[in-house]
Amino acid sequence: MGRVAGWYFAAAPARYLAAVRIGIGAYALGWLAFTAAELLALADLDPSRFDPVGVVGVLGIGPLDRGVVGAILAGTVISAGLVVAGWWYRLAAPAFALGLLLLTTYQNSWGKLLHTENLLVLHALVLAVSPAADALVVGAHRRRPDSFRYGWPLRAMALATVLAYVAAGVSKLRYGGLPWMTAENLQSWVAFDLVRKELFGDPYLAAVVDALDHAWPFAVAAVFTVAVELVAPVALLGRRWARVWVAAAWLMHASVLVVMAVGFPTSWSASPSSRCC
Amino acid sequence: MGRSEGKAERAHRWSRLGAAAAAVAVAVVVASVHPMTWPQGRDSFPLSPHPMFSSLRSDADVRLVVALGEGPDGTVALPTEATGHRHLTQAVRALSDAVNEGGDRPALLCADVAAWAEEHDPGLERVRIVTARFDGLALLRHGDRTAHVLAEHASCASGE
Numbered sequence: 001m002g003r004v005a006g007w008y009f010a011a012a013p014a015r016y017l018a019a020v021r022i023g024i025g026a027y028a029l030g031w032l033a034f035t036a037a038e039l040l041a042l043a044d045l046d047p048s049r050f051d052p053v054g055v056v057g058v059l060g061i062g063p064l065d066r067g068v069v070g071a072i073l074a075g076t077v078i079s080a081g082l083v084v085a086g087w088w089y090r091l092a093a094p095a096f097a098l099g100l101l102l103l104t105t106y107q108n109s110w111g112k113l114l115h116t117e118n119l120l121v122l123h124a125l126v127l128a129v130s131p132a133a134d135a136l137v138v139g140a141h142r143r144r145p146d147s148f149r150y151g152w153p154l155r156a157m158a159l160a161t162v163l164a165y166v167a168a169g170v171s172k173l174r175y176g177g178l179p180w181m182t183a184e185n186l187q188s189w190v191a192f193d194l195v196r197k198e199l200f201g202d203p204y205l206a207a208v209v210d211a212l213d214h215a216w217p218f219a220v221a222a223v224f225t226v227a228v229e230l231v232a233p234v235a236l237l238g239r240r241w242a243r244v245w246v247a248a249a250w251l252m253h254a255s256v257l258v259v260m261a262v263g264f265p266t267s268w269s270a271s272p273s274s275r276c277c
Numbered sequence: 278m279g280r281s282e283g284k285a286e287r288a289h290r291w292s293r294l295g296a297a298a299a300a301v302a303v304a305v306v307v308a309s310v311h312p313m314t315w316p317q318g319r320d321s322f323p324l325s326p327h328p329m330f331s332s333l334r335s336d337a338d339v340r341l342v343v344a345l346g347e348g349p350d351g352t353v354a355l356p357t358e359a360t361g362h363r364h365l366t367q368a369v370r371a372l373s374d375a376v377n378e379g380g381d382r383p384a385l386l387c388a389d390v391a392a393w394a395e396e397h398d399p400g401l402e403r404v405r406i407v408t409a410r411f412d413g414l415a416l417l418r419h420g421d422r423t424a425h426v427l428a429e430h431a432s433c434a435s436g437e
Contacts, residue, residue: 111374167313
């Protein structure tokens with residue numbers, strides 16, 4: 001217990017946490033810009049398609065007018081900009097995190113749940129209660145000594161990251177069992193996914209169709225995927241472990257991106273960095 | 278305030294900060310681990326057991342609810358955007374949900390898709406919401422997009 005507490009409360013430079021603040025805020029701004037039109041257009045959908053999840057269900061929020069979504073969107077964009085700049089952080093960071101939580105959950109309340117923004121939202125919520133604007137603030141030169149105040153938020157975000165991978169690995173073993181790690185299963189999943197992409201007009205790499213004739217790459221990829229997910233907590237053991245695991249996780253995501261054209265941009269950037277942990 | 282009182286005040290503030298930080302760690306762990314105990318099929322956001330692609334598949338035959346557009350050039354499966362979504366998985370879910378819930382849902386969805394078709398593909402004359410089977414490997418290797426229609430749930434004129 002003492003070692004866990006020592007790891008969690010170890011001091012870190014203020015600029016590390018501030019850099020993560022800027023990265024998450026900037027990424028969220030990009031996501032908001034990319035998704036704004038889709039969020040606004042949700043008002044045109046048949047309301048019977050609305051199936052609230054998470055905080056949207058808990059708060060009893062129904063289908064929203066375009067103007068309301070636009071107002072939440074504008075508020076979230078402004079607060080995200082303030083978070084990146086480091087201005088009025090105590091007000092801006094909670095507003096940013098709550099706005100992002102609401103918008104992403106609302107988007108996911110219109111059908112199939114997406115799993116690409118989960119970590120972004122969880123990290124934004126941790127940032128909202130941390131002193132992440134004690135360094136790298138536009139127009140200000142603040143010098144703060146290293147402190148546990150800047151270390152624990154990074155480690156809380158790292159915990160959320162590795163546990164998300166573990167959850168994905170556990171799900172595969174729970175629902176698919178050991179046969180999930182066979183070439184046949186992964187080949188079938190990839191083929192199924194490519195067929196849907198072909199039918200619905202989504203992009204994919206044509207060369208992957210030829211690869212479906214070969215079993216061994218899929219057998220290796222299936223075992224590798226489950227291994228990377230289940231052993232994710234080793235990234236918290238130290239810098240060397242973190243580097244190895246992050247490299248493996250990036251390789252897995254790169255493979256998924258090439259083969260299935262599915263990207264997890266937050267995971268690419270949120271892997272527990274070897275510097276922070 | 279005396280020096281020792283100031284020290285005690287500071288220590289108290291730091292211990293409160295430490296307790297709050299520890300509470301965040303506990304919240305993160307509980308929020309991440311708890312979904313792993315949910316029954317199969319349950320999911321939420323942002324808390325999730327991350328179940329994507331976790332079940333077993335043994336073939337590439339695809340049975341899907343799709344929106345088919347019919348025109349002078351033949352029949353085509355309409356793209357993701359026709360359902361009002363940008364993500365494929367959400368379009369697939371919107372179509373299957375409409376069929377599973379029944380009632381007037383397939384007809385309403387058909388009307389939405391037909392309105393999209395009128396704007397984006399004016400050549401189409403009719404939209405059908407169907408459950409169809411596709412031979413995955415024939416489609417991927419030979420471009421055989423034949424939809425073996427298993428059931429028709431709604432049909433409407435484009436622009437209706």
